[in-house]
Amino acid sequence: MxxxxxxxxxxxxxxSLRGLAHPLRMQLLDALRFGGPATASQLAEKLGESSGATSYHLRQLAAHGFVEDDPERGKGRERWWKAAHRGLSFDDSLLTDADPAVRGAADMYLHEVATTQTQDLSTWLGNRSSWPDEWNRxxxxxSYTLRLTPELTRELAQKxxxxxxxxxxxxxxADDADTAQVRLHTHTFPLTPDGERPQ
Known part of the structure; x- marks a missing residue:
């Protein structure tokens, strides 16, 4: 079952992966998922892009079902957008798809996710002095290095x-002054001695 x-x-x-695997589209989707509904102009200012570029890529995201209109805010001239889902799930089989374009999109998607996670951590390290002591504690x-089988590694990640x-x-x-969005990254991958690749 x-x-x-x-x-x-x-x-x-x-x-859907081919519709998402673009750096700006991924940034737009993250901005809506974590920052809430916004207009193309607001997102352009936040991301340092032109509103024409953000409008185009938002429409592409909408065509693939990643974002949608926000009816509660879309009453004026500007169109408000919101994320259609709380999260995304990536299937590893996309990395071995028969279509090289899909494999390329999958590889690009994963590298963009890794880059974003590194930027998240760097941003925290650069700004942590502006946060209250409670958050700094x-x-x-x-990081941990364990010797595991693939099965145990999968079990650990699932747990x-x-x-x-x-x-x-x-x-x-969410309106409580003591709360904040907290980002958790989990990375689980094998290492080889001295950077050698397994034969």
Whole structure:
């Protein structure tokens, strides 16, 4: 029996991946997911792009179902956009798809995600002095090196994800002054001795 999929998490397939795998589109989607609804002009200012570029790429994201109109705000001349899903799910089979364009899009998508995660951490390190002491005592940047089989590695990643999910709804009201959006990155991958590739 398979577990039901979370309707708030979009499962990427070959077609939707090709519609998303563009640096600006990924930035726009993240801006809407984590910053809330916005107009193309607001997003252009935030990302340092032209409103023409953000408008075009927002329409492309909408065509692939990643963003949608925000009816609560779209009453004036400007069109307001919001993210259509809370998260995305990437299927590793996209990396071995028969179509080289899909494989290229999958590789580009993963590298953009990795770049964004590195930027997130660097931004925190650069700005942490402006946060209250409580937050400076709560953050974490750790690494562990374990010797595991692929099966144990997969089990560990699944358990970490399950634990994180138990915290999703535990926070106080979003308007509570003590809360903030907290970003968690999990990276689990094999290392080889002295940078050698396995034969």
């Amino acid at each position: 398979t577990e039901p999929r979370d309707p708030q998490v979009r499962q990427l397939d070959a077609r 709560a953050w974490d940047m750790s 970490m994800h399950a634990l994180i999910e138990t915290y999703r709804d535990r926070a106080a009201d």
